[in-house]
Amino acid sequence: MRLHVVSGKGGTGKTTVAAALALALAEEGRRTLLVEVEGRQGIAQLFETEALPYEERRIAVAPGGGEVFALAIDAEQALLDYLQMFYKLGGAGRALRKLGAIDFATTIAPGLRDVLLTGKACEAVRRRRRSGGYVYDAVVMDAPPTGRVTRFLGVNDEVAGLARVGPVHKQAQSVMRVLKSPETAVHLVTLLEEMPVQETVDGVAELRAAGLPVGSVVVNTVRPALLDETALADAARDPEAVAQALATAGLGAARGAAGGTPTKAVRALVAPLLEQAREHAARLELEGAERAEVAALGLPVRELPLLAEGVDLAGLYLLAEELRKQWTE
Structure with a gap:
């Protein structure tokens, strides 16, 4: 061409x-x-x-x-x-x-x-x-x-x-x-x-x-897809595990607490974070449906980030x- x-x-x-x-x-x-x-x-x-x-x-x-x-x-x-x-x-x-x-x-x-x-x-x-x-x-x-x-x-x-x-x-x-x-x-x-x-x-x-x-x-x-459905479902079932993971990663752990115990402030972040994750998952689902529409055209598809x-x-x-x-x- x-x-x-x-x-x-x-x-x-x-x-x-x-x-x-x-x-x-x-x-x-x-x-x-x-x-x-x-x-x-x-x-x-x-x-x-x-x-x-x-x-x-x-x-x-x-x-x-x-x-x-x-x-x-x-x-x-x-x-x-x-x-x-x-x-x-x-x-x-x-x-x-x-x-x-x-x-x-x-x-x-x-x-x-x-x-x-x-x-x-x-x-x-x-x-x-x-x-x-x-x-x-x-x-x-x-x-x-x-x-x-x-x-x-x-x-x-x-x-x-x-x-x-x-x-x-x-x-x-x-x-x-x-x-x-x-x-x-x-x-x-x-x-x-x-x-x-x-x-x-x-x-x-x-x-x-x-x-x-x-x-x-x-x-x-x-x-980019940041979370798959499995990860989101696991997080939603156990918000405390999310809080613990945040603390372990160094976000707001209680000073001197063994194993990085999450503080009250960190636990307060969990619900908004999960809501954002749900919105992200919903967007991925919609994008998946649109991607299928594009694929149905039977043309080569290129994707740019x-x-x-x-x-x-x-x-x-x-x-x-x-x-x-x-x-x-």
């Missing part, structure tokens, strides 16, 4: 996953391009760099010497590129920009913006060196959320149907050949919560119905290493 499209419900961390995947795919001297299409500059924030211009710029070096480049696609500039490529407008294209014709065109034909964005990404996928090899080993697109991604990716089918002949028709067909090829995969990011999982299930169905290739599901921010300190640049590299391990299993 050479084009990895990453989508997911808002708030699931799809931009973080896209960035980590680009790093993971850049191992051992490979080159990847990370593409942003929504103009949020989320990639720049993750890599702690200045706002990305409309040009491909190296933003990170992966373990093993690989490189990650990034591109924030600007629809207006992409339209100028398109006009120059097919119609050789030159200075006339710049004049159109000054007159506001480009804003007018993308406003009256909203689908045109998506055509330009997907077209630019696919051009990067197909681009070759003079020696014949690809410029980028992989392209990762931080795509729109799950509710919009199928229409976003399928807009070229609509355009090809409207424009039966000419360069617009050829360009739309060319883009769809890339998007529907075995070299492309749409990965969906979710959390183990009801709404994100349901949106993932719906998104997979929509993508399949549109003939777009679904890759894998990435379950983000997975919390919750980073307690949040996702900074170091955390991004940790997530990339985790993805790299799971992608090669």
Whole structure:
């Protein structure tokens, strides 16, 4: 696969996953391009760099010497590129920009913006060196959320149907050949919560119905299981044993008491701790049900851990290493 499209419900961390995947795919001297299409500059924030211009710029070096480049696609500039490529407008294209014709065109034909964005990404996928090899080993697109991604990716089918002949028709067909090829995969990011999982299930169905290739599901921010049901049941049956265990571990043992006798204050902690443990166990049960929904999709599932300190640049590299391990299993 050479084009990895990453989508997911808002708030699931799809931009973080896209960035980590680009790093993971850049191992051992490979080159990847990370593409942003929504103009949020989320990639720049993750890599702690200045706002990305409309040009491909190296933003990170992966373990093993690989490189990650990034591109924030600007629809207006992409339209100028398109006009120059097919119609050789030159200075006339710049004049159109000054007159506001480009804003007018993308406003009256909203689908045109998506055509330009997907077209630019696919051009990067197909681009070759003079020696014949690809410029980028992989392209990762931080795509729109799950509710919009199928229409976003399928807009070229609509355009090809409207424009039966000419360069617009050829360009739309060319883009769809890339998007529907075995070299492309749409990965969906979710959390183990009801709404994100349901949106993932719906998104997979929509993508399949549109003939777009679904890759894998990435379950983000997975919390560790601290207690199993047996441990919780044992603790609930004998709260005094919990108090004793806390004292033995050095929490509030009575001064000078043999064997770490728990104090009154420690015993007072037991009930709130058990309540938290019950809440944790209930959450694990709900997460288990959502995990089963994800597994039922029949797709490869990758899981990324919750980073307690949040996702900074170091955390991004940790997530990339985790993805790299799971992608090669």
